[in-house]
Every structure is written in structure tokens, then in C-alpha cells.
Amino acid sequence: MSIKSGIILFASLISACLAFAQSEVDFQPKALVKALEKSGIEELSGIEELTLPNDACTSNGKYFLVTEKNDNAYRYIYIGRVNSCRAGGCSVAHESATTLDSEYFDYYILFDENKTVQAVKVFNYQATHGYEITAKGWLKQFIGFNGSDSLKVDKNIDAISGATISVYAITADVENKTALLKKLHL
Numbered sequence: 001m002s003i004k005s006g007i008i009l010f011a012s013l014i015s016a017c018l019a020f021a022q023s024e025v026d027f028q029p030k031a032l033v034k035a036l037e038k039s040g041i042e043e044l045s046g047i048e049e050l051t052l053p054n055d056a057c058t059s060n061g062k063y064f065l066v067t068e069k070n071d072n073a074y075r076y077i078y079i080g081r082v083n084s085c086r087a088g089g090c091s092v093a094h095e096s097a098t099t100l101d102s103e104y105f106d107y108y109i110l111f112d113e114n115k116t117v118q119a120v121k122v123f124n125y126q127a128t129h130g131y132e133i134t135a136k137g138w139l140k141q142f143i144g145f146n147g148s149d150s151l152k153v154d155k156n157i158d159a160i161s162g163a164t165i166s167v168y169a170i171t172a173d174v175e176n177k178t179a180l181l182k183k184l185h186l
Contacts, residue, residue: 025081025106027062029123032079032108041068047077050184063181074118076111078177084127084169103127105134105166109142109174115181116146120174129164142174147182151175 046068061080083102106124109117112142120136120142132138141157151171153159160167 025061025079026124027079029079029106029108031121031123032077034109035119035121036066036074039074041066050076052180052184061177063184074110075113075117076093076181078109078181080108080173080177081106082169082173083156084130099136105170107170109177110183111178111181114146116144117142117174117177117178119143120170122170127166130160130163132160132163133166133170145178147154147172147175 007149013136028115035049047064047066050065052063060083061078063079064079066077081104083104104126105122107120107122110119112118120139122139125131125134138158138160142151145151149156151157151174153167153171157167157171
């Protein structure tokens with residue numbers, strides 16, 4: 001085997017390992033457990049996964065219903081992954097990102113009983129740029145979003161220099177996941 005072939009084989013193995021490593025979203029992240037405990041939910045046993053209609057596209061996430069009735073502010077939870085283009089990649093705008101040509105981050109959204117956003121938290125950021133979107137202060141701008149208006153970067157969502165791809169990715173995903181939850185008749 002030549003050195004060039006060895007390098008290509010090694011790069012292929014690394015890509016395959018990365019694709020496998022990003023295939024699983026942690027649906028019980030420590031950050032979510034802490035947030036729920038603060039709201040009065042002591043165990044995740046008070047949460048059940050929602051079954052979505054077949055036409056609902058949520059391949060990278062799941063919705064949950066908080067079943068405990070103890071006056072907590074959270075009624076629905078979305079936990080999922082956002083795939084975004086690698087820095088310098090994705091030459092076609094709005095082209096769907098695949099596992100191998102994208103970076104990702106995992107996050108959750110907490111909704112109240114009216115399906116209004118109460119909190120957003122990025123708990124696993126695996127991209128090379130744009131880490132600034134994990135800041136609590138920046139994520140607070142999603143609180144109160146109920147889907148009645150659209151979210152627009154540079155209008156009602158602040159842009160972040162150096163995090164353009166991540167800002168657009170999470171903004172679109174929060175809007176999309178809120179709209180999908182609103183369509184569910186629960």
C-alpha cells in the first residue's frame with residue numbers, strides 16, 4: 001500500500017467514525033435535567049415522548065410532553081440536532097446538509113402549555129465556528145416566540161459576526177420546530 005493510499009484510507013476511516021459519532025443525540029442532557037429540576041420536575045419519568053404524524057420531518061430530534069402537573073412553566077420539550085454547513089462549504093444556499101458535509105450542534109427548546117418558547121439551550125456544540133450562539137444572553141431572544149410572526153436574522157434576531165451559519169441554522173430550526181408543535185393537536 002502506498003503512502004497516498006494509506007492517507008486516503010485513514011481519512012475515510014476518520015470520516016466514517018465522525019459520521020457514526022454524530023448519529024446519536026443525547027435525549028437526556030445534564031443541562032436539561034438541571035433546568036427541569038429548577039422548575040420542580042425531579043425525574044425524567046414525568047416526561048413522555050410524543051408520537052408525530054408520518055409526514056412530520058424530525059429525523060434529528062424528538063418532542064416530549066411533560067406529564068407532571070406541579071405548576072411548572074414547561075409543558076413541551078423539543079430535543080434535537082441542527083446540521084449546518086462547514087465553514088467554507090455548502091455552496092448552494094438552503095441545500096440540505098448531510099452528515100459528512102456538515103457540522104452540528106444539539107440543543108433543546110422548552111415550551112409552555114400554549115406552545116410558546118420559554119427557553120433555548122445549546123448543550124453540545126460540535127462546529128468549528130459560531131460557538132457564540134451558545135450564550136444565554138443571545139438565546140434569550142427566542143423566549144416568547146409562539147410562531148405568530150417569523151424569525152428573521154437582523155430584524156428580530158441579532159446577527160453574530162463569525163457565527164452567521166449557526167445563527168441562521170438555529171433561527172430556522174426554532175421557527176420550524178415551533179410551527180410543527182403548533183400543528184400537533186394535543
